[in-house]
Amino acid sequence: MKTMSTMLKANDLAVTAQRAAVMEFLHGNTDHPSVDTIYKRVKKRFPYISRATVYNTVKTLTRAGLLQEVLVQQDKTRVDSNVSRHHHFKCLRCGRIEDVPYDILTAKHVGEHAKSYHVEEVRVVMEGRCKQCR
Amino acid sequence: MKTMSTMLKANDLAVTAQRAAVMEFLHGNTDHPSVDTIYKRVKKRFPYISRATVYNTVKTLTRAGLLQEVLVQQDKTRVDSNVSRHHHFKCLRCGRIEDVPYDILTAKHVGEHAKSYHVEEVRVVMEGRCKQCR
DNA sequence: CATATGAATTAGAATAGTTCTAAACTTAGA
DNA sequence: TCTAAGTTTAGAACTATTCTAATTCATATG
Numbered sequence: 069m070k071t072m073s074t075m076l077k078a079n080d081l082a083v084t085a086q087r088a089a090v091m092e093f094l095h096g097n098t099d100h101p102s103v104d105t106i107y108k109r110v111k112k113r114f115p116y117i118s119r120a121t122v123y124n125t126v127k128t129l130t131r132a133g134l135l136q137e138v139l140v141q142q143d144k145t146r147v148d149s150n151v152s153r154h155h156h157f158k159c160l161r162c163g164r165i166e167d168v169p170y171d172i173l174t175a176k177h178v179g180e181h182a183k184s185y186h187v188e189e190v191r192v193v194m195e196g197r198c199k200q201c202r
Numbered sequence: 203m204k205t206m207s208t209m210l211k212a213n214d215l216a217v218t219a220q221r222a223a224v225m226e227f228l229h230g231n232t233d234h235p236s237v238d239t240i241y242k243r244v245k246k247r248f249p250y251i252s253r254a255t256v257y258n259t260v261k262t263l264t265r266a267g268l269l270q271e272v273l274v275q276q277d278k279t280r281v282d283s284n285v286s287r288h289h290h291f292k293c294l295r296c297g298r299i300e301d302v303p304y305d306i307l308t309a310k311h312v313g314e315h316a317k318s319y320h321v322e323e324v325r326v327v328m329e330g331r332c333k334q335c336r
Numbered sequence: 337c338a339t340a341t342g343a344a345t346t347a348g349a350a351t352a353g354t355t356c357t358a359a360a361c362t363t364a365g366a
Numbered sequence: 367t368c369t370a371a372g373t374t375t376a377g378a379a380c381t382a383t384t385c386t387a388a389t390t391c392a393t394a395t396g
Contacts, residue, residue: 082343082392103382118346123383125344140327142271142279143354144382155326161335168328186331191289193274193327197320198293198300216363216372237353252375257354259373277383278353 079132086110086117090125091134091149100138100146100156100165139193140165157185213266220244220251224259225268225283234272234280234290234299273327274299291319 072088089110107122126147129135136148140158153170206222223244241256263269270282274292287304
């Protein structure tokens, strides 16, 4: 199994206790925590950790492809350690964010998913280059 | 044709000059302006308009189904006067946000769209009730 | 294994977007 | 016209995020 420090080294990133702690907290955590949640949680082990460090770490690890920042609400960034291609489902009542398989994109799968999850809204955002910017 | 005041009345909303001005600015505007953009633009005609009024108006009109708040980036809300079911395309270079037909959701259409637009990323967010909250 | 250098961390200030507040004003209905 | 409820206003407050400058740390090299 890959240790946090192995993964950091593999990406040419300095191995620091804070980075490893953030990664460890996120590892296997499937509930897409906000930066503040990560900060509060890691703070228990590193009382002097700064919010800026968590922001920096998330940005750095995201650039290295080890994390993903998920856009599910406009106010707060949510962090996902599942970097495979997938989408998201957000519960309008409890706020839970779940991963959803990528092939949901076919109408057939959307229909099935909608049936089992009570999907009320599907939001698709595409990014790329528009005609003028190609 | 529907006037702004007609639409407001039809939704049981008081007709105020500020509301009508915000609606008029948005009407036929397809570039998904931010609240700040709306504020600055409407300010030209109503120098004393407050940011809070624009926020309130956007929220009120959204609740009435006359506007839509679009989630394309985490920092700023973008407003869309097209309230029909559709998705969005964001250009990574110029930032332009374009409307995209709803039936893009079938894999076939995604493929076609991707071809003509250089789509680099497709983000889907579903909202509804999760298994525990049904 | 000591050390120099660049990178990372820290606390707190600064910034941006948004919401809140309380007073003044406007709308719509009686 | 008058009144009550709803709306607008300026600015304070709040939240998420970025910036800053000083300090500390990781690691490559000798």
